[in-house]
Amino acid sequence: MDTEETLPRRRRVQRSQSPTYKLDDTDDAYEPYVPVAQRREAKLAKLSSLTSNSAREKARKQLEELLAKEDAEQEEERKKENARKERTLLLEAQEVHSRKAAEDAKKTEIEKAEEVDAEILAAIASRRKLASDLELAKGISYSESLKTSWRPPKYIRDRTDEQHRRLREKYHIIVDGEDIPPPIEHFEDMKIPQQMLQFLKSKKITTPTPIQLQGIPTAFSGRDMIGIAFTGSGKTLAFCLPLIMMALEEEVKLPFVRGEGPVGVILCPSRELATQTYENVLAWTAALSKDAKYPPLNTLLCIGGISMSEQGHVLNKGLHIVVATPGRLIDMLEKKRFTFNNTKFLCMDEADRMIDLGFEDDVRNIMSFFKRQRQTLLFSATMPRKIQDFAQQSLVRPVLVNVGRAGAANLDVLQVVEYVKQEAKMVYLLECLQKTAPPVIVFSDNKNEVDDIQEYLLLKGVEAVAIHGSKTQEERQYAIKSFKSGAKDVMVASGVASKGLDFNDIQHVIIFSMPKEIEDYVHQIGRTGRSGKTGIATTFVNMNTPEQTLLDLKYLLIEAGQKVPPFLQTIDDPRVTQGGSLKGCPVCGGLGHGISNCPKLEDVQRRQMASQRAVHDGGGGY
Numbered sequence: 001m002d003t004e005e006t007l008p009r010r011r012r013v014q015r016s017q018s019p020t021y022k023l024d025d026t027d028d029a030y031e032p033y034v035p036v037a038q039r040r041e042a043k044l045a046k047l048s049s050l051t052s053n054s055a056r057e058k059a060r061k062q063l064e065e066l067l068a069k070e071d072a073e074q075e076e077e078r079k080k081e082n083a084r085k086e087r088t089l090l091l092e093a094q095e096v097h098s099r100k101a102a103e104d105a106k107k108t109e110i111e112k113a114e115e116v117d118a119e120i121l122a123a124i125a126s127r128r129k130l131a132s133d134l135e136l137a138k139g140i141s142y143s144e145s146l147k148t149s150w151r152p153p154k155y156i157r158d159r160t161d162e163q164h165r166r167l168r169e170k171y172h173i174i175v176d177g178e179d180i181p182p183p184i185e186h187f188e189d190m191k192i193p194q195q196m197l198q199f200l201k202s203k204k205i206t207t208p209t210p211i212q213l214q215g216i217p218t219a220f221s222g223r224d225m226i227g228i229a230f231t232g233s234g235k236t237l238a239f240c241l242p243l244i245m246m247a248l249e250e251e252v253k254l255p256f257v258r259g260e261g262p263v264g265v266i267l268c269p270s271r272e273l274a275t276q277t278y279e280n281v282l283a284w285t286a287a288l289s290k291d292a293k294y295p296p297l298n299t300l301l302c303i304g305g306i307s308m309s310e311q312g313h314v315l316n317k318g319l320h321i322v323v324a325t326p327g328r329l330i331d332m333l334e335k336k337r338f339t340f341n342n343t344k345f346l347c348m349d350e351a352d353r354m355i356d357l358g359f360e361d362d363v364r365n366i367m368s369f370f371k372r373q374r375q376t377l378l379f380s381a382t383m384p385r386k387i388q389d390f391a392q393q394s395l396v397r398p399v400l401v402n403v404g405r406a407g408a409a410n411l412d413v414l415q416v417v418e419y420v421k422q423e424a425k426m427v428y429l430l431e432c433l434q435k436t437a438p439p440v441i442v443f444s445d446n447k448n449e450v451d452d453i454q455e456y457l458l459l460k461g462v463e464a465v466a467i468h469g470s471k472t473q474e475e476r477q478y479a480i481k482s483f484k485s486g487a488k489d490v491m492v493a494s495g496v497a498s499k500g501l502d503f504n505d506i507q508h509v510i511i512f513s514m515p516k517e518i519e520d521y522v523h524q525i526g527r528t529g530r531s532g533k534t535g536i537a538t539t540f541v542n543m544n545t546p547e548q549t550l551l552d553l554k555y556l557l558i559e560a561g562q563k564v565p566p567f568l569q570t571i572d573d574p575r576v577t578q579g580g581s582l583k584g585c586p587v588c589g590g591l592g593h594g595i596s597n598c599p600k601l602e603d604v605q606r607r608q609m610a611s612q613r614a615v616h617d618g619g620g621g622y
């Protein structure tokens with residue numbers, strides 16, 4: 001039985017034992033815990049059982065003292081416990097701090113730089129999802145891909161995942177995503193109409209390129225996808241064919257009448273590229289309708305600088321396919337010349353440029369015209385990680401199809417980099433033109449320089465045309481037509497005007513002034529060495545070329561197994577010399593720098609600040 005004297009001691013014993021107490025402890029010293037109120041009651045009961053007043057009074061005093069002492073002890077113990085806890089937390093914090101300092105000291109410069117890059121990337125990654133404002137406002141997001149009736153042939157469906165993996169490995173195809181459709185090595189197995197196969201054969205397109213053999217089945221299956229493959233590797237067919245087949249299926253099911261359609265839209269960043277894609281679609285759809293079995297499909301070219309009334313005959317019929325640049329497309333949609341009420345396919349060619357600042361809001365605007373779920377395809381030869389990550393979260397169960405590193409140069413191009421003083425460039429250009437037979441493209445990012453080069457070449461008797469953004473649409477069309485037809489030997493071009501253009505058998509690309517962004521260089525040299533043929537690219541650099549650009553160029557040459565000239569060998573990026581990997585800047589894909597000194601990011605930020613200033617000043621406008 002408890003006595004007043006023994007209680008406090010027991011409680012202390014109990015307290016000190018509790019942290020190590022085990023459920024199955026059978027220790028005899030264990031005494032069950034008795035709550036304070038219960039103990040007080042027990043003591044009071046005992047008190048009241050005393051008979052004499054003086055004895056009761058004495059006992060009561062003793063009890064009060066005892067309880068006061070007990071409370072004081074408890075308070076003291078609590079303070080000690082808190083102090084112990086505080087000390088432990090402080091010590092823990094100090095330990096964590098010193099551990100981190102030790103880890104930091106162990107980190108290489110590369111790791112530190114990578115951390116800085118990751119922080120900057122996270123800071124700039126807070127972009128709004130690429131979806132229409134309506135979808136964003138209503139919180140609409142789709143979790144299932146579009147259903148299509150297409151299925152691979154049974155013998156391919158019966159293959160194991162391991163067989164698919166080996167096939168992809170054979171063609172250096174890297175994929176990412178859930179339930180990826182199988183790669184298919186033959187056009188015949190893709191269930192493409194015979195008429196189309198024959199037409200492709202007549203154009204020497206007999207076996208699918210790697211991006212086609214994985215990309216076409218993926219798109220035929222209704223999946224959203226990001227397709228990345230080097231320049232000249234046949235991406236256009238990979239995204240046009242699925243749209244043509246989708247349109248054909250719809251038209252066969254229920255013929256389109258005026259005011260209906262389009263089934264899908266292909267967005268391009270430049271008028272020239274849109275025109276070229278449009279011409280391809282026209283040729284492919286015409287080939288199909290040669291067979292009476294297939295109805296004709298109507299395609300509209302929707303670009304700035306041309307009169308849309310010339311295509312009135314297309315608009316007067318049901319519309320199947322639209323190939324467009326963003327500005328004119330928005331204009332037509334706003335004027336309700338056609339709607340996207342039943343449109344379910346959107347493809348962006350050179351998608352990194354489309355999504356990149358400048359077009360991003362236009363793309364969102366265009367998406368807001370869609371009234372139902374769409375299949376979205378993004379294609380490009382260059383696709384920095386920043387854009388890939390951003391795009392991926394905007395697509396539905398996307399499949400990433402990657403042939404080689406995004407932003408890597410086409411290995412069929414022999415890259416020659418020469419140090420040429422600024423004042424010697426024109427004369428040396430003439431010498432360079434002797435290296436190969438025409439056609440040759442000369443690139444410069446400066447419009448005035450483009451004009452100067454053309455003038456100089458004309459003076460020297462070279463048949464040259466020029467193309468850049470300040471030329472009229474007629475001048476641009478004339479330049480491309482006469483160069484494509486072979487009437488002109490040399491085309492002098494600014495990079496922007498010629499991205500993605502597919503000219504026949506360009507022998508030689510001369511880069512008169514090296515673009516600041518390595519992605520542009522990759523696209524420019526990619527005008528040669530197309531569809532399996534080889535070509536040469538000669539690039540002039542000198543002391544005006546920023547060191548960052550030279551570093552990007554150097555590591556790109558190394559990656560492509562090209563000769564690195566001695567003047568490039570002498571400059572090094574500490575990140576790479578310390579054993580860093582050639583991962584590429586997440587913003588522009590350049591191999592010779594991180595985000596912290598990315599020329600593209602600087603450019604983007606400058607443009608952003610300028611547009612904010614314009615809005616603030618009440619000026620600007622698109």
Ligand SMILES: Nc1ncnc2c1ncn2[C@@H]1O[C@H](COP(=O)(O)OP(=O)(O)OP(=O)(O)O)[C@@H](O)[C@H]1O
Nearest residue numbers: 205207208209231232233234235236381500502531
């Ligand atoms: N399977 C194929 N076999 C042979 N040639 C092909 C094949 N597919 C496409 N081509 C041809 O290859 C050339 C380049 O194709 P395309 O313009 O689609 O390249 P791309 O990958 O879009 O290049 P870029 O990134 O420069 O725009 C075209 O002339 C096209 O006709």
